[in-house]
Amino acid sequence: MRQPLLTLLWRELRIFIPVSVASTLFYYAVSRDSFASNLIYSLCSTLFIQGLIETGRYGLAYRIRQRSPDNLDAQRNWPGWGLMIPWIVVSGVGGYAAGHMLGDWLTGVQHAPATLVGNLGNPRAMVLSMTGVFVLSLGITYFFYARSRMAEMQTRAEAALRSAAESQLKLLESQLEPHMLFNTLANLRVLIAQDPQRAQAMLDRLIGFLRATLDASRSGSGSGSHSLSAEFGRIDDYLELMQTRMGTRLSRRLDLPDELGRLSVPPLLLQPLVENAIKHGLEPKVAGGWIRVSAQREGSTLVLSVRDTGAGVGGIEGIDDASLDGAPPDRSRFGIQQVRERLAALYGKTASLELVAASDDEGGTLAIVRLPIS
Amino acid sequence: MKATVLIAEDEALLAADLLAQLTGLWPDLHCIASVADGKAAVEQALALQPDILFLDIRMPGMTGLEVAQALAEDWPDRAAPFPLLVFVTAYDQYALHAFEHAAVDYVLKPVRPDRLEKTCARLQTALRQRQLSQAAEPSLDAAIHTLRELLHANADAASPQGKPAPASPLRLIQASAGNTITMVPIADVLYFEAADKYVRVVTAEREHLIRISLRELQLQLDADTFWQIHRSTLVRCDAIVSALRDDSGKLTLTLRGHPDKLSVSRLYADRFKGL
Numbered sequence: 001m002r003q004p005l006l007t008l009l010w011r012e013l014r015i016f017i018p019v020s021v022a023s024t025l026f027y028y029a030v031s032r033d034s035f036a037s038n039l040i041y042s043l044c045s046t047l048f049i050q051g052l053i054e055t056g057r058y059g060l061a062y063r064i065r066q067r068s069p070d071n072l073d074a075q076r077n078w079p080g081w082g083l084m085i086p087w088i089v090v091s092g093v094g095g096y097a098a099g100h101m102l103g104d105w106l107t108g109v110q111h112a113p114a115t116l117v118g119n120l121g122n123p124r125a126m127v128l129s130m131t132g133v134f135v136l137s138l139g140i141t142y143f144f145y146a147r148s149r150m151a152e153m154q155t156r157a158e159a160a161l162r163s164a165a166e167s168q169l170k171l172l173e174s175q176l177e178p179h180m181l182f183n184t185l186a187n188l189r190v191l192i193a194q195d196p197q198r199a200q201a202m203l204d205r206l207i208g209f210l211r212a213t214l215d216a217s218r219s220g221s222g223s224g225s226h227s228l229s230a231e232f233g234r235i236d237d238y239l240e241l242m243q244t245r246m247g248t249r250l251s252r253r254l255d256l257p258d259e260l261g262r263l264s265v266p267p268l269l270l271q272p273l274v275e276n277a278i279k280h281g282l283e284p285k286v287a288g289g290w291i292r293v294s295a296q297r298e299g300s301t302l303v304l305s306v307r308d309t310g311a312g313v314g315g316i317e318g319i320d321d322a323s324l325d326g327a328p329p330d331r332s333r334f335g336i337q338q339v340r341e342r343l344a345a346l347y348g349k350t351a352s353l354e355l356v357a358a359s360d361d362e363g364g365t366l367a368i369v370r371l372p373i374s
Numbered sequence: 375m376k377a378t379v380l381i382a383e384d385e386a387l388l389a390a391d392l393l394a395q396l397t398g399l400w401p402d403l404h405c406i407a408s409v410a411d412g413k414a415a416v417e418q419a420l421a422l423q424p425d426i427l428f429l430d431i432r433m434p435g436m437t438g439l440e441v442a443q444a445l446a447e448d449w450p451d452r453a454a455p456f457p458l459l460v461f462v463t464a465y466d467q468y469a470l471h472a473f474e475h476a477a478v479d480y481v482l483k484p485v486r487p488d489r490l491e492k493t494c495a496r497l498q499t500a501l502r503q504r505q506l507s508q509a510a511e512p513s514l515d516a517a518i519h520t521l522r523e524l525l526h527a528n529a530d531a532a533s534p535q536g537k538p539a540p541a542s543p544l545r546l547i548q549a550s551a552g553n554t555i556t557m558v559p560i561a562d563v564l565y566f567e568a569a570d571k572y573v574r575v576v577t578a579e580r581e582h583l584i585r586i587s588l589r590e591l592q593l594q595l596d597a598d599t600f601w602q603i604h605r606s607t608l609v610r611c612d613a614i615v616s617a618l619r620d621d622s623g624k625l626t627l628t629l630r631g632h633p634d635k636l637s638v639s640r641l642y643a644d645r646f647k648g649l
Contacts, residue, residue: 179464182484183388186388187387189484191387244387247385247387286411
């Protein structure tokens, strides 16, 4: 972290001036020397003490950064209290002594009473001056420590905000896929002239889909819930839009037993799975196929499944797994990952998502979500 | 001005509407076929040789770009001029960038009449120029040049999206046949060839089939080691012994340690220049 030298000096001065003034007043109050003499000694001592502390702080932080560049404290020039406390003691004693020698030289007197050596015979004065030195040293250090903490916390808070905003944007983008949206609008444009009633019906579906998507993305990826029948309703909206576009290439079935309709589920939980089934399963397949979304109860578990007869999970067998890890996560993986994350955040280990190749002759993919019924 | 058009669009409503709009703007335009997937587009275009081809980008089977590539590779030498291409897309930002770069005509869905009118005007001008020059060769050369630009621009545009060269290229292929999984070191592979949903992996001794698309596989290979010479062939460059150009200009590669001869498509022939 490079800072302009002037800023750095100004920051040091801002602490140097009040500390020197305070120590002058302190020693003026406890010693019999003149104010001017105390001022000179205080300025000199503070200069050396602060100089030593600061050199140590930057130097130690630099060493730590070289060993572990990720250390956040060290990035903010803070080596940690463990190293700083012994260093403060050294700086306090050394700086005090050096300051006095400089003071003696400046005032031209061999100043006895308040010096370190002279104080050996006077315990009260000795304790007073040393306490003063250490309180001031600690004060200096604490000032910089607090600054570094604040800056670090601010950096962390900013990073957290940014990543939250990014993931929300990514979520919205994955749900409101522009390609789907513009193709739907293109169909709508045609229908308005050809078949206004069908156009209206399609528009209603689009409105339902948009409203649900925006609501779900605004409430964040985790919170909120709606009934399972509402979930199936939104899936039906989406599939009806796809139906208009794909025509006979798509057939669909939604199986929701009446008694399960009122159970509550996180909004649009299944949407990414249905979208994957269409986008990566059925849309790329020339002949098309069918999709079935169903809900079942198994004891206290709600089992939701999305099955398609599309192009299948991978076409990735035969390649060693290590190489696939390096492959970029595409949208479909983001969708699946997002469902997994939501389930983990809301239900912990009691919920799961399983994605398998369908076992019957028709092929395609089967996604199964298991949730506890609350 | 009379002309023929082939429309490749997988959504029936949109295909019908595009045709209606086109014939409204250009009454003499005759639609000789409307197809709903990439493979049919290639077959029909080769069979019917239309003047103009409207290609949707996202179609089942093959993308519009792949259709154009396949046509440029397979277009017969002494045939009608190569069709004028117009791409149609709802939203493909990388493809759009490539179209702009390679100066290829495209329209966005929903198709707006004013934009389509401009496209028609451009197509008519191009057809007129073509009638003046009469020969088929320049149109094919120009199309190949444009498509090369398009393929490069498309690859460049797609790369910042998160498809950089793999950090560690694939070293081993696990090819399964029945109950056996055979380990094939990449270093042994002479060439890869796409075969329907599979890729043939050919080594000096034998060959294997793996279930992956050539495009996915290519992303995991080192592009300097494996050269693309055809939309369905990647060859290890140091396995090539010679490239032979026949009278019609067709390039054929012979390989070290394998009797197969590989043909280089027009689109990739510029790789082999000779010094």
